[in-house]
Amino acid sequence: MASEVEKKAVFNAESAKDVVKQLRDSFVAGKTKSYEWRRTQLKAMLKMMEENEPQIVAALRDDLSKPELESSIYEVAMLKNSCRLALKELKHWMMPEKAKTSLTTFPSSAEIVSEPLGVVLVISAWNYPLLLSLDPVVGAIAAGNAIVLKPSEIAPATASLLVKLVANYLDSSCIKVVEGAVPETSALLEQKWDKIFYTGNGRVARIVMAAAAKHLTPVVLELGGKSPVIVDSSINLQVATRRIIAGKWGCNNGQACISPDYIITTKDYALKLVDSFKCELERFYGKNPLESKDLSRIVNSNHFARLSKLLDEDNVSSKIIHGGERDKTNLMITPTILLDVPQDSLIMNEEIFGPLLPIITVDKVEDSFDVINSSGTKPLAAYLFTNNKKLKEKFVATVSAGGLVVNDTTVHLAEHTLPFGGVGDSGMGAYHGIFTFDAFSHKKPVLYRSFAGDAFLRYPPYTKDKLRLLQALLAGSILGIIRALLGWS
Amino acid sequence: MEGSVAELRETFKSGRTRSVAWRKNQLKALLDLVNENEESIFKALHQDLGKDPVESYRDEVGVIQKSVSYSLSCLDKWVAPKKGELPLLFFPAKGQVLPEPLGVVLIFSSWNFPITLTLDPLIGAISAGNTVLLKPSELAPASLSFLIETIPLYLDNKAIKVIGGGADVGERLLKLKWDKIFFTGSPRVGRLVMTAAARYLTPVTLELGGKCPAIMDALSSPSKTKVAAKRIVGGKWGPCTGQACIAIDYLLVEDKIASTLIELLKKTIKRFYGENIKDLKSISRIVNKHQLQRLHNFLKDPHVAASVVYGGSVNEEKLVIEPTILLDPPLDSEIMTEEIFGPLLPIITLKNIEESIEFINSKPNPLVIYAFTEDETFKKRILSETSSGAVTFNDSMVQFLSDTLPFGGVGQSGFGRYHGKYSFDTFSHEKAVMHRAFFPELEPRYPPWNDFKLRFLKLAYRFDYFGIILLLIGLKRS
Numbered sequence: 015m016a017s018e019v020e021k022k023a024v025f026n027a028e029s030a031k032d033v034v035k036q037l038r039d040s041f042v043a044g045k046t047k048s049y050e051w052r053r054t055q056l057k058a059m060l061k062m063m064e065e066n067e068p069q070i071v072a073a074l075r076d077d078l079s080k081p082e083l084e085s086s087i088y089e090v091a092m093l094k095n096s097c098r099l100a101l102k103e104l105k106h107w108m109m110p111e112k113a114k115t116s117l118t119t120f121p122s123s124a125e126i127v128s129e130p131l132g133v134v135l136v137i138s139a140w141n142y143p144l145l146l147s148l149d150p151v152v153g154a155i156a157a158g159n160a161i162v163l164k165p166s167e168i169a170p171a172t173a174s175l176l177v178k179l180v181a182n183y184l185d186s187s188c189i190k191v192v193e194g195a196v197p198e199t200s201a202l203l204e205q206k207w208d209k210i211f212y213t214g215n216g217r218v219a220r221i222v223m224a225a226a227a228k229h230l231t232p233v234v235l236e237l238g239g240k241s242p243v244i245v246d247s248s249i250n251l252q253v254a255t256r257r258i259i260a261g262k263w264g265c266n267n268g269q270a271c272i273s274p275d276y277i278i279t280t281k282d283y284a285l286k287l288v289d290s291f292k293c294e295l296e297r298f299y300g301k302n303p304l305e306s307k308d309l310s311r312i313v314n315s316n317h318f319a320r321l322s323k324l325l326d327e328d329n330v331s332s333k334i335i336h337g338g339e340r341d342k343t344n345l346m347i348t349p350t351i352l353l354d355v356p357q358d359s360l361i362m363n364e365e366i367f368g369p370l371l372p373i374i375t376v377d378k379v380e381d382s383f384d385v386i387n388s389s390g391t392k393p394l395a396a397y398l399f400t401n402n403k404k405l406k407e408k409f410v411a412t413v414s415a416g417g418l419v420v421n422d423t424t425v426h427l428a429e430h431t432l433p434f435g436g437v438g439d440s441g442m443g444a445y446h447g448i449f450t451f452d453a454f455s456h457k458k459p460v461l462y463r464s465f466a467g468d469a470f471l472r473y474p475p476y477t478k479d480k481l482r483l484l485q486a487l488l489a490g491s492i493l494g495i496i497r498a499l500l501g502w503s
Numbered sequence: 504m505e506g507s508v509a510e511l512r513e514t515f516k517s518g519r520t521r522s523v524a525w526r527k528n529q530l531k532a533l534l535d536l537v538n539e540n541e542e543s544i545f546k547a548l549h550q551d552l553g554k555d556p557v558e559s560y561r562d563e564v565g566v567i568q569k570s571v572s573y574s575l576s577c578l579d580k581w582v583a584p585k586k587g588e589l590p591l592l593f594f595p596a597k598g599q600v601l602p603e604p605l606g607v608v609l610i611f612s613s614w615n616f617p618i619t620l621t622l623d624p625l626i627g628a629i630s631a632g633n634t635v636l637l638k639p640s641e642l643a644p645a646s647l648s649f650l651i652e653t654i655p656l657y658l659d660n661k662a663i664k665v666i667g668g669g670a671d672v673g674e675r676l677l678k679l680k681w682d683k684i685f686f687t688g689s690p691r692v693g694r695l696v697m698t699a700a701a702r703y704l705t706p707v708t709l710e711l712g713g714k715c716p717a718i719m720d721a722l723s724s725p726s727k728t729k730v731a732a733k734r735i736v737g738g739k740w741g742p743c744t745g746q747a748c749i750a751i752d753y754l755l756v757e758d759k760i761a762s763t764l765i766e767l768l769k770k771t772i773k774r775f776y777g778e779n780i781k782d783l784k785s786i787s788r789i790v791n792k793h794q795l796q797r798l799h800n801f802l803k804d805p806h807v808a809a810s811v812v813y814g815g816s817v818n819e820e821k822l823v824i825e826p827t828i829l830l831d832p833p834l835d836s837e838i839m840t841e842e843i844f845g846p847l848l849p850i851i852t853l854k855n856i857e858e859s860i861e862f863i864n865s866k867p868n869p870l871v872i873y874a875f876t877e878d879e880t881f882k883k884r885i886l887s888e889t890s891s892g893a894v895t896f897n898d899s900m901v902q903f904l905s906d907t908l909p910f911g912g913v914g915q916s917g918f919g920r921y922h923g924k925y926s927f928d929t930f931s932h933e934k935a936v937m938h939r940a941f942f943p944e945l946e947p948r949y950p951p952w953n954d955f956k957l958r959f960l961k962l963a964y965r966f967d968y969f970g971i972i973l974l975l976i977g978l979k980r981s
Contacts, residue, residue: 227697474785476557
């Protein structure tokens with residue numbers, strides 16, 4: 015055992031530099047630029063998913079006890095869709111976009127050409143370790159870049175599997191996976207990248223952005239926040255409850271960046287809502303959810319301890335009205351609902367990222383907006399269940415978040431025509447579909463001018479007449495130009 | 504200072520700046536500001552940089568007038584939500600992307616185009632509905648004073664503020680939390696800005712610079728070559744005597760045509776600006792002693808001095824360096840490794856003009872590459888084998904005037920972009936909004952899980968509607 019550990023080389027700044035140099039040489043040699051290369055890689059990735067689904071499901075079970083359906087659908091199927099979309103649209107995405115030109119640059123023609131940024135770094139998170147690693151990579155490949163992927167060490171089985179699969183299916187001279195934890199990530203962050211794409215938490219995001227600043231490297235940061243759900247009355251309560259459950263415990267047992275974090279509803283409606291939850295939760299996970307096969311476990315003992323701490327706080331533990339059962343050995347916490355925890359409690363001041371759902375009550379449903387805005391931070395997602403048109407309008411107009419969904423939760427993630435990203439503390443930049451391609455591209459404007467039509471008034475010696483003509487030209491006024499030319503203004 | 508920023512935040516929270524009416528009023532007021540104070544602007548720019556009114560109009564006043572008018576005419580379109588296409592699976596559902604303001608934004612501008620680089624981003628920030636603090640450069644003091652005095656007379660004081668001061672003020676501002684920082688300036692300060700922004704996860708746009716090369720290929724007629732020469736001269740000394748991020752920094756040309764080109768350039772310079780340093784006109788001056796000394800130092804290198812083929816005179820007192828051409832200075836000299844940002848034009852000769860691609864690639868990505876050529880294959884090679892913020896063929900500078908082309912860098916020349924709608928976008932958050940109905944409900948979304956639900960969802964994710972129907976009526980085999 016000891017010799018195996020010794021054999022595994024230390025990945026330090028030197029190693030990181032070598033990796034970057036290798037990839038840069040590949041990029042400069044033009045390997046990643048051609049349509050054929052990109053297409054081949056995307057097809058290989060699709061094949062990789064098709065041929066290894068059982069291994070992927072097993073790795074996700076190891077890392078997260080993720081139910082097979084969640085692995086198959088939310089990780090593998092979504093990634094396959096990404097690959098298929100990229101393959102279908104690649105030619106179109108790669109085509110230059112014609113741009114309009116105006117009188118001021120007449121005669122000319124213009125276009126915007128997409129070019130790859132170069133050598134990019136993708137750092138992913140542990141909760142959807144396959145999807146969050148490979149989905150950005152799909153876009154980076156489509157855009158023609160060379161890539162280093164650094165999967166999260168907190169999902170080690172998936173990380174090892176990724177190393178193996180990427181080496182077997184993709185072009186290793188252009189796409190590499192580097193495993194490791196803080197030291198390896200730091201070594202990578204010291205290097206000069208053309209883009210860094212980070213999914214994770216705000217604390218590490220600040221470190222990533224500060225490291226990127228040294229090299230003026232642009233970044234995409236996909237973070238999180240406390241995604242609130244406002245529940246109005248006079249709705250189809252059963253459907254709403256089920257959709258909230260699906261978005262909360264159905265997504266990695268609440269460990270997802272866009273999981274409903276907490277609920278806001280009126281005092282009058284709260285108990286009805288709680289009853290509906292109890293009923294549907296039992297229908298989904300049975301009388302003894304600790305034994306349900308359909309719930310992910312808490313990823314590790316650190317997070318288990320963190321979540322336990324949230325529950326054990328004074329004035330919070332007494333507010334548990336459903337669930338709260340824990341199994342430390344198996345790292346399970348059952349779906350837990352709390353009612354009216356204090357606003358200054360820990361559970362209301364950090365992203366929960368787990369199976370605990372506080373319900374905050376207000377007098378009128380309109381007061382919810384104050385609750386959300388008083389937090390001072392903008393979440394990655396916000397949800398509203400209502401049939402009231404005015405409430406919907408107010409919600410859309412006043413709640414700032416990465417994305418909003420009315421009458422459902424989390425589904426906007428699957429919609430590739432909507433950009434997926436945060437704002438403020440929930441992040442910067444966006445991706446999915448063409449937005450991923452754009453995130454990894456430089457959109458270069460190209461202006462074609464002819465030698466004819468040289469405006470003498472651009473050039474010195476400067477005179478008052480030239481000034482008048484210029485004023486008319488920049489104002490785009492044909493009449494003004496004619497008058498100036500004729501010396502009449 | 505903290506009080507002003509707090510007021511900007513209060514104003515933003517009040518929601519006043521979100522109304523399209525407010526935005527249009529501010530833009531109209533900005534247009535009035537510029538229209539009614541042209542002479543004062545010309546005076547300030549002349550004081551700060553020796554700019555001629557025509558140059559000031561062309562590069563500053565006119566640009567802002569054009570930008571504001573364009574934004575006013577497009578604003579309604581820009582603020583409208585964009586529809587997202589949703590697949591049948593989600594039916595009935597509505598998806599849209601809604602632009603919303605980021606909040607309180609900070610704009611840093613540099614001294615060389617003190618009016619344009621302050622007000623053009625401001626137009627974007629206002630159009631997008633933000634409150635703004637402007638921090639123009641103290642190195643253009645007359646323009647700074649003009650802005651400090653005039654902006655409060657025209658614009659909403661509680662939403663748009665100007666602050667003066669130097670690096671110390673900049674540092675203090677960077678310690679505060681902003682919703683966006685827009686920076687025009689040098690890469691060195693760009694790094695400091697981004698590092699400070701990282702503390703609050705504030706998104707930034709960095710408009711930096713670089714050595715913008717011009718490639719001069721052989722052209723098919725002398726008249727075209729004359730036009731190219733004018734555009735090269737106009738693109739070097741025209742904008743603030745070379746002190747511009749998109750000015751031509753150096754020129755690449757085949758040795759065969761170098762001497763003819765140089766003669767043409769000399770003639771053009773004399774015609775445009777005068778015969779010698781004493782009679783210079785229609786050209787800006789160097790902004791201050793520090794910059795003048797920096798430029799003078801380039802010429803103090805004996806090998807560089809020996810390569811001067813035109814000009815070279817320096818008048819320290821008047822802050823003037825005459826248009827200077829150098830032929831093949833050493834490639835490792837500072838003038839060839841640093842951004843020049845002044846009236847010195849090195850010309851590098853090559854055996855074959857195609858070598859220019861490799862030459863350009865040996866240096867960091869510039870903000871723009873100018874190429875004067877009629878060779879379509881060469882144009883394609885330049886586009887695909889080099890990387891730059893932008894490429895302009897057969898002209899210089901004019902891409903700056905376009906409202907439909909994004910203006911920004913890549914790599915060391917920066918990231919992010921603006922002009923036209925891109926200004927609006929750079930100060931907006933594009934919020935994805937999805938509306939769903941309560942019916943129909945898809946049972947397979949919910950646990951407890953079983954094989955049927957798995958198969959259903961797999962088909963659903965492939966948008967295989969026919970397969971779904973077959974599965975539902977029991978005809979699909981897995």
